[in-house]
Amino acid sequence: MLRIECPxxxxxxxxxxxxxxxxxxxxxxxxxxxxxxxxxxYTRNNPAGRHSEYWHHANGCRAWIKVERDTVxxxxxxxxPASPNLPSGNRED
Amino acid sequence: MHYSGFHLLKQxxxxxxxxTRAWRNPEPKKQYDVIIIGGGGHGLATAYYLARLHGxxxxxxxxxxxIGGGNTGRNTTIVRSNYMLxxxxxxxxxxxxxxxxxxxxLNYNVMFSQRGVLNLIHSDAxxxxxxxxxxxxxxxxxxxxMHNLEGVKKLMPHLDFSKNTRFPVQGGLAQPRGxxxxxxxxxxxYARGADRLGxxxxxxxxxxxxxxxxxxxxxxxxxxxxxxxxxxxxxxAGNSSRVFDMVGMKLPIESHVLQAFVTEGIKPLVDxxxxxxAGHFYISQSDKGGLVFGGDIDGWNTYAxxxxxxxxxxxxxxxxxxxxxxxxxxxLRQWGGVMDMSMDGTPIIGKTSxxxxxxxxxxxxxxxxxxxxxxxVFAHTIAHDKPHALNAEFTLERFREGNMIDEKGVGASPxxx
Numbered sequence: 001m002l003r004i005e006c007p008x009x010x011x012x013x014x015x016x017x018x019x020x021x022x023x024x025x026x027x028x029x030x031x032x033x034x035x036x037x038x039x040x041x042y043t044r045n046n047p048a049g050r051h052s053e054y055w056h057h058a059n060g061c062r063a064w065i066k067v068e069r070d071t072v073x074x075x076x077x078x079x080x081p082a083s084p085n086l087p088s089g090n091r092e093d
Numbered sequence: 094m095h096y097s098g099f100h101l102l103k104q105x106x107x108x109x110x111x112x113t114r115a116w117r118n119p120e121p122k123k124q125y126d127v128i129i130i131g132g133g134g135h136g137l138a139t140a141y142y143l144a145r146l147h148g149x150x151x152x153x154x155x156x157x158x159x160i161g162g163g164n165t166g167r168n169t170t171i172v173r174s175n176y177m178l179x180x181x182x183x184x185x186x187x188x189x190x191x192x193x194x195x196x197x198x199l200n201y202n203v204m205f206s207q208r209g210v211l212n213l214i215h216s217d218a219x220x221x222x223x224x225x226x227x228x229x230x231x232x233x234x235x236x237x238x239m240h241n242l243e244g245v246k247k248l249m250p251h252l253d254f255s256k257n258t259r260f261p262v263q264g265g266l267a268q269p270r271g272x273x274x275x276x277x278x279x280x281x282x283y284a285r286g287a288d289r290l291g292x293x294x295x296x297x298x299x300x301x302x303x304x305x306x307x308x309x310x311x312x313x314x315x316x317x318x319x320x321x322x323x324x325x326x327x328x329x330a331g332n333s334s335r336v337f338d339m340v341g342m343k344l345p346i347e348s349h350v351l352q353a354f355v356t357e358g359i360k361p362l363v364d365x366x367x368x369x370x371a372g373h374f375y376i377s378q379s380d381k382g383g384l385v386f387g388g389d390i391d392g393w394n395t396y397a398x399x400x401x402x403x404x405x406x407x408x409x410x411x412x413x414x415x416x417x418x419x420x421x422x423x424x425l426r427q428w429g430g431v432m433d434m435s436m437d438g439t440p441i442i443g444k445t446s447x448x449x450x451x452x453x454x455x456x457x458x459x460x461x462x463x464x465x466x467x468x469x470v471f472a473h474t475i476a477h478d479k480p481h482a483l484n485a486e487f488t489l490e491r492f493r494e495g496n497m498i499d500e501k502g503v504g505a506s507p508x509x510x
Contacts, residue, residue: 001402002393015403019393021507022347034493041505042345042436042492046334048396071348072396 002069005079008061020054022046023066023082048072054082096200115281116160116288121295124321125153127475128313130300130336131329132156134165134276135453135460137283137294138468139326139475141199144290146469147476152292153322154284155315157299161280164331167398167430168461169353169375169387171366173210173271174235177226178500180486181439182233187483188466189235189270195465201282203274204380210271211240211248213370213415214264223266230268240265249367253417260371260414271366273377273385279464303339303450310340310450326451326475328467330440331431332396333454340447344454345436345492347507349390350429351458352400352408356422358382372411383425386412390432390458392508400429432458434507437497442471442484451475452489 002014022044028036051071057063064082069075094100094113104111127143129136132154143149172192174185196202214220227237245265246254252262284294295317302314303325312321329336334344359382368375376386388408391401405427413420435441435455440463442453453471456463470484480487491497497505 013403014401015406022394038493039343043343044334044345044347044507045343046347046394048332048335048348051394053394071394074395074397 002074002076004055004065004067004076006057006060006063006065007079007081008063009057012057012060016057016059017055018058020056020064023052023054050077115285116294119293119295121153121155121293121298121315121317121320124312125293126151126323127326128152128320128322128324129154129326129328130313131327132160132284132294132296133163133328133330134280134283134464135330135456135467135471136326136328137280137287138464139328139453139471140292140294140468141283141287141290142469142472143476144287144292147472149476150291152287153320154287154292154294155298155300155313155320156294156296157316159296160284160294161277164430164432164460165280165464166277167353167428168276168458169377169385170273170276170379170461171210171271171375171377172205172274172462173268173366174462175210175212175226175230175237175266175268175271176500177229178498180483180498181500182230182235184466184470184483184487185463186233186235187469188463191465191469192274192462193270195274195279195282199282199286201278201285203278203282205272205274207270207272208365208377209248209267209269210366210368211245211265211267212368213245213252213262214266215260215262215371217263219370220263227266236268236270238267238269240267248365249363249416251362251416251418252367253415258414267365273366273379276461279461283464283468300336300339303336305340305447309448324449324451324475326453326471328453328471330433330454330456330460333433333452337445337452340450342445344441344489346455347394347434348396349392349432349434349507350395350397350400351387351390351432352404352427352429353385353387354405354408354424355379355383355385355426356419357425359384359422362418367415369411369415372414374408374411374415376412376416384419384422388412390434390508391429396431398429398431400427432456432460436492436505436507437499438501438506439498440467440487441489442467442487443474443480443489444478445489
């Protein structure tokens with residue numbers, strides 16, 4: 001069981017969230033080459049170690065968040081809002 | 094040593110002191126014609142067929158752990174060929190035919206039991222879909238039988254057939270030739286078979302680098318030193334991305350963990366393989382009496398060979414909905430295996446952009462049943478430097494070309510089965 005600290009809701013169990021996949025993948029521009037689109041849609045770095053990934057707090061505040069996590073130890077290094085345009089979380093410890 | 098009834102009797106009468114090791118434990122040589130990275134079922138089967146069918150015996154199988162310690166020993170042992178799409182149907186049926194003669198071929202009892210695989214139907218739309226799949230299977234020469242409710246009741250009398258159940262069973266699609274095999278025995282049988290033909294099986298030998306000279310691979314760096322190779326086949330599903338990262342290749346694969354579970358041993362209850370059609374749950378009973386079952390992957394990238402509680406709860410909820418009597422049983426063992434989840438749910442077996450480097454991976458969680466055919470076509474691909482007709486479409490390029498083999502019909506997703 002992962003315990004993910006939502007920037008807005010605090011530490012919650014993994015089953016409140018749904019997984020959104022590799023957050024390092026960048027959508028290419030519309031006129032990008034076939035290869036760039038192939039990379040975007042299909043290939044992944046899939047590292048054994050530090051991985052940046054999206055999660056959706058689907059059964060909570062429904063915000064998208066970005067989690068830095070180790071894919072071997074499952075240690076979570078940081079949790080931030082998925083978009084830089086969002087406020088950085090209003091939870092007070 | 095050839096195993097036989099006579100030999101068994103002789104050993105029994107002489108105190109079982111004459112048994113020898115099933116395979117040698119050799120030191121790695123400096124150079125091999127072919128190196129197979131990964132001593133799982135697929136790698137061992139590849140080495141076996143290279144030696145047996147193609148006369149290539151100067152072969153090493155490099156295994157970072159021990160034989161049977163990876164995914165070969167971390168699955169629910171189900172064998173079936175109930176696929177619908179063309180390359181899958183022919184490939185898995187070829188595998189089924191190899192399974193049917195495997196114990197004799199290997200002179201090793203893999204305990205292949207054709208007890209049937211029954212997929213339950215819970216809605217009209219699902220019945221239409223399964224009828225289409227069953228008909229396609231029959232047109233392709235694969236056995237398939239549609240059952241109505243009465244037929245299902247005969248095969249699986251302990252399912253929830255009550256009126257108020259959440260997902261009433263309407264029928265089922267069965268493949269009578271499907272079944273189970275003993276997974277460890279498959280690894281051991283192929284290891285022994287390959288070893289008897291001269292293949293070196295080198296355990297505790299982790300590949301740490303792949304050495305190139307221009308466009309070609311010249312060998313591999315390992316935890317036991319450099320080993321030269323004329324050709325290198327990679328069969329490390331679960332870790333394909335890590336090995337191909339050594340040559341700078343990025344794959345259409347994510348690694349995820351799949352769990353499997355076994356209950357305490359009970360008297361015979363389930364004598365076929367049965368899958369729930371309204372969720373993802375599959376169950377069979379081992380010869381020791383434990384119910385062996387599994388469901389979905391945990392759903393997020395991991396290389397850890399351990400599962401997590403939310404998925405266990407999800408799988409068991411599906412199982413108890415389908416078969417309420419399961420709720421009374423205790424789960425004795427649970428394990429997790431790391432899966433190569435490819436982006437269309439179909440494996441990748443073939444050549445790569447490097448001439449003498451070959452890939453066998455992307456098995457998602459369907460690799461066990463494919464073991465014989467996977468080794469068979471991969472050996473052919475390496476021996477002839479081109480794929481066999483059976484794996485010609487399982488290329489790495491299919492994603493770039495738009496020729497996905499998307500059995501589930503869900504588009505690019507690393508969560509397709």
